Each structure stands twice: as C-alpha cells, then as structure tokens.
Amino acid sequence: MFQNAARTAIGLGAARLVAGSLDLTHGFWVLLAVLTLGRTTAGETWTAVRSALAGTLVGALAAGVLLYGVGHEPHAYAGLLAPAMLAAFSLGPLLGVAWAQGLFTLVVATAFAQLAPASWQLAEARIVDVLAGSVIGLACGLLAWPAGARREVRRSMAALLRATAPLAPATVGAVLSDRPATVPRAATWHSLHRLRLAEAAYAQSRSEPDDDPARTPTDWHSVLLTAQHVLIGAHQLPRYDRSGTGIPPAAADWARANADRLADATRQAADRCEGRATRPLSGPAGVRLPVCGPALPVLVDLEQWLDCLAEDLRRIHPRERQCVRAARA
Incomplete structure (x- = not known):
C-alpha cells in the first residue's frame, strides 16, 4: 500500500x-x-x-x-x-x-x-x-499513519459501497430494457477499482495483531461480499439473451423500486462505515415477487439477486441490528 x-x-x-x-x-x-x-x-x-x-x-x-x-x-x-x-x-x-x-x-x-x-x-x-x-x-x-489501516479500511469500504450503490438500479434498468443493454462500463470499472483498494486495506488490517474483529461493529468481509455480488449481477444479468418485452409494467415498477431501495440502503451502510450515519438503522427487508405477478425467468433472477443483496446488507452491521432488536423487545 x-x-x-x-x-x-x-x-x-x-x-x-x-x-x-x-x-x-x-x-x-x-x-x-x-x-x-x-x-x-x-x-x-x-x-x-x-x-x-x-x-x-x-x-x-x-x-x-x-x-x-x-x-x-x-x-x-x-x-x-x-x-x-x-x-x-x-x-x-x-x-x-x-x-x-x-x-x-x-x-x-x-x-x-x-x-x-x-x-x-x-x-x-x-x-x-x-x-x-x-x-x-x-x-x-x-x-505517518500511526493507527495503521483501520481508518483506511473505513474510508475504502465506504467508498466501495458508494461506488456500487448505483449499479443495482442500472442493472435492473438494463435487464428490463426493450433492447439489449449493459451497465455502463465506467461505473463497473470504478466499482472494481474500489473493490481492489478495499481488499488491500482489509488484508492489511487483518495482518495487524491489534485488529480484533469481535470489537468491530462492522463486518468488513460482508462489505466485500456485497460489492462482489453487485458486480457479478451487473456483469451477468444483462448478458442473457432476452429483453424486457412482455414484462407487465407493475412488475417492472416493482423491480425498479426494490433496486432504488437497496441503493439507498447501500449508501446508508456506507455512512455507517465512516461513523457518520444520520438516520436510524433500518436494514433492507427481503425482496419477494408480488403474489399476483407473473413468475417470468427474468423477474425470478432479479428477485434472487436483489434478495441476496438485501441479505448481504443486513450482515454488514450485525451487532447494531442485535441492539435494535433487543431494544424493541
């Protein structure tokens, strides 16, 4: 580094x-x-x-x-x-x-x-x-940086989440497009660059003996997994030989709304990584297809991908979520 x-x-x-x-x-x-x-x-x-x-x-x-x-x-x-x-x-x-x-x-x-x-x-x-x-x-x-990689981990992980947040709506838009489309290459390359920097900072922090994952309120490994799953979906889902033709408008609106919700949750997780969250913790709920909607393959793929991202985001701050659940109980 x-x-x-x-x-x-x-x-x-x-x-x-x-x-x-x-x-x-x-x-x-x-x-x-x-x-x-x-x-x-x-x-x-x-x-x-x-x-x-x-x-x-x-x-x-x-x-x-x-x-x-x-x-x-x-x-x-x-x-x-x-x-x-x-x-x-x-x-x-x-x-x-x-x-x-x-x-x-x-x-x-x-x-x-x-x-x-x-x-x-x-x-x-x-x-x-x-x-x-x-x-x-x-x-x-x-x-010269007496705290080691701890501050750099927070900064790089937050930057990684902010870089990957727009990819979910962009991927859904590309999949639902009437003509073949892909996620803009500049956005994916920027996210991939941020992922490499975050991985290097995480590896450095794990090599420091004073770094105790049990005392860290953020699961940095879950942040890396979230970014990897976002990039995999952004790369693979729009490449299937199909288009958004035949998808009911209500189902398309459902997919776009969930993608926007997950993008907002990703930005909220980025703020919490840097310790400057302004809103109460509210993890994204799971993503499920509407009961009355058609179970088209493209919608099923989007459901699985978005639900996986929601689960990844819930794992980033597990200790805070446990405290919230205990307070509500």
Whole structure:
C-alpha cells in the first residue's frame, strides 16, 4: 500500500541522512533497523523496538565478551560463524524480535572479526546504530499513519459501497430494457477499482495483531461480499439473451423500486462505515415477487439477486441490528 511504501521511504531517507551526518560506524545497520523494525502501527513499532533494543543489548554484551576473550583469532571466529548463523536464522524468527536481534549481533561480530581486528567497540557501534534506527522507525510510525489501516479500511469500504450503490438500479434498468443493454462500463470499472483498494486495506488490517474483529461493529468481509455480488449481477444479468418485452409494467415498477431501495440502503451502510450515519438503522427487508405477478425467468433472477443483496446488507452491521432488536423487545 501507498502508506507503507511512503513510511518506509521516509524512514530510509531519514536513516541515511542521520548515518551520514553523524558519521556512524557501519551506518547501514541504521537502515537495516528501520527496515526490520518498522510496523504498520505505532503500537506495533514500539513493541518491536523495545524487544529489539533489549535483544541487541544482551547480544552486544555477549559479543563484547566474545571479542575480548577470543582476541584476534580469525580461525576461532570462522568456526563460530556457522553455528551462530544457524541459530540466528532458524531460532530468531521462531522466538521473536529480541532473540533475532541478539543472535544477529553475535553473527555480525563473528563475521566482522574475521575481516579485520575487532574489539568490544564493534558491539558498542551495533548498539548505537540499532538505537538510531529504532528511534527513526518509531518517529515515522508516530508521524505517518500511526493507527495503521483501520481508518483506511473505513474510508475504502465506504467508498466501495458508494461506488456500487448505483449499479443495482442500472442493472435492473438494463435487464428490463426493450433492447439489449449493459451497465455502463465506467461505473463497473470504478466499482472494481474500489473493490481492489478495499481488499488491500482489509488484508492489511487483518495482518495487524491489534485488529480484533469481535470489537468491530462492522463486518468488513460482508462489505466485500456485497460489492462482489453487485458486480457479478451487473456483469451477468444483462448478458442473457432476452429483453424486457412482455414484462407487465407493475412488475417492472416493482423491480425498479426494490433496486432504488437497496441503493439507498447501500449508501446508508456506507455512512455507517465512516461513523457518520444520520438516520436510524433500518436494514433492507427481503425482496419477494408480488403474489399476483407473473413468475417470468427474468423477474425470478432479479428477485434472487436483489434478495441476496438485501441479505448481504443486513450482515454488514450485525451487532447494531442485535441492539435494535433487543431494544424493541
């Protein structure tokens, strides 16, 4: 996503500026810390930074003792490098950030000690660089979208529902047309674009540990399903080889009225996604063919599609609907 790319780019640029301005030893460790410790929310970044600093401190102490005790013996470091790398790259991802940073500090100490004589100051430089990278990453997390994808999910889901709302009346109009017609391509492409953005935001939010679906009053997955069902109907229903000829005017008016009602309910759901609803919650009722009307195939298809959309819309805010039912009871 753009937010993650922008946050990472700003962090790397700031890390390069700090490392160059302060002439830090092994300044690339600052950039590496920004890359490995940056998270999508400020809370996650702070948790990762605390663990990384603790692990780096312990690893630096162990590396300092190792460098002081072994001295300038490249063969000893060569023998320790392989086990250290095996432990760091296998146990680090399993045990967490603290273990990963601590073991990686031992790896770089044994590696650099083979290239040139090294002392405990190498461990000191490692601590300073990781600390600088942690501060930069934490600052970027606080200044650039600290809440992660939560606000973006609300905005993208609301935009998705508003984009798909006009498709229901347009689809019904195309199906009931006397001549072959389709839903305007611009409207469907715009809705499809909004769907892709909403899916990306939803995937990002689900990857954040603090995101608890049980506390979210809106079922974002139902929003995505609603949009997908709208797009499927808008794409498929008008393509059948038939026309609106022979449909009684009363049945056509019934279909258009239900489509307009669902479009209004979709816009109302979009307002609730952003938390700025102005009307009381009133989920759309199911769609059923008039008892006295003809059961033509085109009307049956419209009935099933519109009723499916009504059910999808009712699932978007399940907890609010339960509260309304409890209050009425």
